[in-house]
Amino acid sequence: MVPAVKDSPDTPPIAAIGRVSALLDAFDGGNRLTLAQIARRTGLPRSSTHRMLDQLVRLQWLLRSGHEYELGTKLIELGHRAVHQNRVYRAAAPFLWDLHRATGMVVHLAILDGADVVYLEKVGGRMGLSIPTQVGSRQPAHCTGVGKAILAYRPLGRLEDLEEAELTRKTNYSITDSAELRVALSEIRTRGVAFDREECAPGFGCVAAPVGPIDEPVAAVSVCGPVDRLPFDNRLAAPVRITALQIWRNLDDAAVGRSGPRQRARQRTVGTNAADHLPTCHKPAR
Known part of the structure; x- marks a missing residue:
């Protein structure tokens, strides 16, 4: 003992x-x-x-x-056990390496904890060494692609709680005004993905999508890399959204399996209608 x-x-x-x-x-x-x-x-x-x-x-x-x-x-x-026992991590693990191989970019899986995101996984090879994130580390949610992807679909009250605190500035491009943040989150809801253009780390950007129900995402997945090599368009948005949907379906199916067969209507998820028809990813030019 x-x-x-x-x-x-x-x-x-x-x-x-x-x-x-x-x-x-x-x-x-x-x-x-x-x-x-x-x-x-x-x-x-x-x-x-x-x-x-x-x-x-x-x-x-x-x-x-x-x-x-x-x-x-x-x-x-203990940290290793906690991550690998996390149900979101277990559902996502089969798909994160596929997304890395398809895009050539660093892949993050993160959850929201208060006003921060906590990274559950990072897949990235050599490029990953240059991006200042690590498993278990935190970043202000409003400065990251994964954070904004989750915040955009959270209930309004949760966003108001965040705005009551001072919005941290990580770089010259970080959003520190609550009105500007609301506009950015509205744009994310319109296109289904979040962009981070050097808002968290100078020289790097991300394309992220939420994982989970449209009104209560449980996590987010992103691809990150040098901002001058990231196409902020459907070439990355498509595979990221598809991966987010795959993770949620895997997580949702596992939950149903644990509780046994039951009648239910599948909750509408971000990208449910669009992601199935998105084009296959093309690896960005280096």
């Missing part, structure tokens, strides 16, 4: 879990941190921070090198 992370005798278990969560969240930049840096980022007392760090090192949730700490092997294992 894994020993609990110790705190003071008077600390309720939920409070202790909250402290550990805050401590782990401090490692958000990919760099090692010292005790002083962790205490400053979390606002926790230095003595209790040091005590929790020692416990987490023993549990292999953290690694210590000299006076610095970094995320440990146990978290790598």
Whole structure:
């Protein structure tokens, strides 16, 4: 049995879990941190921070090198399990490599979490190394193709919640005005795909499509690459939309299979009528 992370005798278990969560969240930049840096980022007392760090090192949730700490092997294992147990990932996995091979571009699968997107998968070979995304990382949803693809089909109330927060600027092309964002999302609903033209990372763009019901998408899939090599037209929109529809059908069929045969009307999905008739992808010129 894994020993609990110790705190003071008077600390309720939920409070202790909250402290550990805050401590782990401090490692958000990919760099090692010292005790002083962790205490400053979390606002926790230095003595209790040091005590929790020692416990987490023993549990292999953290690694210590000299006076610095970094995320440990146990978290790598848990993160890997979490992704591969995710039902959206399992439904999408058979189709992501096909989309990469058909387009020659980096493929992302992402879900919405609050105002951010979290990447569940990234397929891309050498080109993928130059795009600053990784499995498990976050980006502001309004700055990404996958994020905008999901936001465009979410209920209006969800968008209003997002607009109450400040829209982060990632590049000079990021949308930071709520009115401009609404116009962009309306255009996405009209054409069925979202474009990111250097809004998240300079020099790169994406073409993305939502996965799921038209009023409540569960994820989005995209192809990304150098913006000067991306045709922002049907050459990429078609295969991305078809892949999104394949993922949703696979996910939907798996859900039906788990619950047994039942009478139901298939929910209308983004691209249901159009994607079946879209032309085959042609690999973009290099």
